[in-house]
Amino acid sequence: MTKKSIPRLIALASAALAITGCFSLQHAPIQKIGGEHVLVSNYGWYLFHFIPLACGNTSEDRWAPWVFFRNDVRMDTLQGRFMAYANERGLETEELTFRGKESVMFEIPGINLPLPVPYLLTYREIQLSGVLVPENAKSEGVE
């Protein structure tokens, strides 16, 4: 491998990461309520708006971070992972909020020059934010 090919490989890997998809489940403890704040997100790309090309893999036993030609950018898959995490921790769920973003005019990020045909290549993203609290914590007024 030559010195010149290393930056090229990094750039290619970055581009691949940017245009495939990514699933993430982040969590952090909230000291005051003795619970956790959780944010689950996934995004992916579609051909003609409906044919899934690539997105983050939401399977629990996944072997790759991406999945091709399967639609995992769905509310039920994200909520499934959220609920599985809540069950695993033995905590109750509260304050669930979905946030979706869709872009039907494909544009090269940062250039603001969209392709003139809508629904050719579309981008979809879903985020699920929620709080996990110990059972009956709110009603008992945990501090």
Next chain:
Amino acid sequence: MKRALIALAALALGGCASIRYSDEGDKHMVEIVNTGWYFLNFIPLASGNPDKPNSCSCKLLWQTANLKNNVKMLDRAIEERGAVDVINVNSNWTDESVLFILLKRHTFQTSAQLIIPTEEELRCE
């Protein structure tokens, strides 16, 4: 002139962590925002310092714009404001790209409502 421009660009790419409050209508809202910059989509350049929000401090070559740091700042806000509870906790992130994958700005936002007892309520306790 060139040095001043470089310093300005470095400041703009430095990232920023902030905590903002709003107390209109007896509702105590808090918004926590942290931003950071990536080179080639995943190499962190700099991001806001969660230990020093609302200041010109940033962490170089480190990505601090994540849920853990935002919740850490939320915990600090709860303590600072003397809140007894926190409700409606909500987080989301957004990415903005500059020149395709050359630079990426990652923003992590968390908002919540703080339950702060009034002086009267505190006296009753």
